[in-house]
Amino acid sequence: MFKNVKILLFMVFLSNLSCVGMKSVDVQRDFVEGWLDFENSYSTMIPQTIVSATIENFLKNGDGEKDKKVLLIGYDGVRTDALANTSLVAVPYLVAQEHSGIYHTFVGGIKGNLQKTYSAPGWTTILTGQWADKHKVVHNFVLSKSDETPSFLARAKALFPEFIIASLVHWAPLNDNVLRNEKDIIDIMYNSKDDKDLFENTRSAILEKNADVIFSVFLETDKMGHKYGFSPFIPEYTQKITEVDKYAFDLIKSVESRENYANEDWLIILTTDHGGNKFTHGGQTQQERNTWLVVNQKKYLYFEQ
Numbered sequence: 001m002f003k004n005v006k007i008l009l010f011m012v013f014l015s016n017l018s019c020v021g022m023k024s025v026d027v028q029r030d031f032v033e034g035w036l037d038f039e040n041s042y043s044t045m046i047p048q049t050i051v052s053a054t055i056e057n058f059l060k061n062g063d064g065e066k067d068k069k070v071l072l073i074g075y076d077g078v079r080t081d082a083l084a085n086t087s088l089v090a091v092p093y094l095v096a097q098e099h100s101g102i103y104h105t106f107v108g109g110i111k112g113n114l115q116k117t118y119s120a121p122g123w124t125t126i127l128t129g130q131w132a133d134k135h136k137v138v139h140n141f142v143l144s145k146s147d148e149t150p151s152f153l154a155r156a157k158a159l160f161p162e163f164i165i166a167s168l169v170h171w172a173p174l175n176d177n178v179l180r181n182e183k184d185i186i187d188i189m190y191n192s193k194d195d196k197d198l199f200e201n202t203r204s205a206i207l208e209k210n211a212d213v214i215f216s217v218f219l220e221t222d223k224m225g226h227k228y229g230f231s232p233f234i235p236e237y238t239q240k241i242t243e244v245d246k247y248a249f250d251l252i253k254s255v256e257s258r259e260n261y262a263n264e265d266w267l268i269i270l271t272t273d274h275g276g277n278k279f280t281h282g283g284q285t286q287q288e289r290n291t292w293l294v295v296n297q298k299k300y301l302y303f304e305q
């Protein structure tokens with residue numbers, strides 16, 4: 001039923017190579033190669049459309065014995081090489097698990113169908129599994145994504161109407177604009193005042209509100225990149241990555257501390273929406289396009305081009 005992922009990876013490799021030159025990856029490659037155990041390389045990066053398809057695959061085909069649950073934690077604007085040059089707990093904790101994987105991914109579209117490496121287009125691609133030609137979020141100031149491209153939150157609700165669906169974000173336009181056409185089906189929609197507040201409310205969604213599918217996106221990493229520079233050499237930026245990753249670790253531990261955890265099957269994904277180049281992002285350099293993805297159950301990875 002599912003296409004061979006390796007063949008698709010090769011197709012992505014070809015399309016990615018042809019739209020972006022390979023010259024500008026030097027810093028990133030030096031840092032990242034040999035760090036952690038990536039399942040693929042820069043030359044076989046996977047499109048971020050895979051996230052949404054993977055979640056749907058898990059919900060449709062996952063273990064039927066246990067309660068299926070999903071936690072996606074977003075680290076806004078975290079370059080792969082900065083992740084590699086940073087003290088982390090959540091990422092290595094998940095990567096060390098038996099069935100997990102860490103992958104090089106990309107945003108910004110494919111040849112002939114490029115999109116800005118901004119937050120709204122990027123997160124909308126992660127939510128819907130489509131590029132901006134379909135989801136219509138071509139920049140940060142649209143009022144809503146297309147009605148034709150439901151998010152994985154909406155698709156989860158359609159599959160399991162009893163599910164409690166949560167979208168918690170620090171950057172309000174994701175809830176207020178991108179997901180506004182799904183307000184009626186998202187049970188918990190929360191805009192946080194800062195990342196600490198986001199952490200506390202996500203923990204509450206996990207432990208007290210028993211949410212089944214959770215989309216939770218931290219923002220202060222991106223803010224530090226804009227203020228001090230997106231670079232593995234900028235301590236203000238990398239320290240904030242450490243902080244957000246610690247929040248993610250505590251959220252994973254909250255999942256594991258649930259009373260019913262033994263009867264639950266959690267798909268946990270950590271990812272980002274774009275990288276950055278100097279003080280900004282939006283363009284098509286490798287530093288802006290390269291992203292990363294950690295998944296605790298890699299057998300569910302799936303996408304269709």
Ligand SMILES: [Zn+2]
Binds near residue numbers: 076077118274
């Ligand atoms: Zn962003």
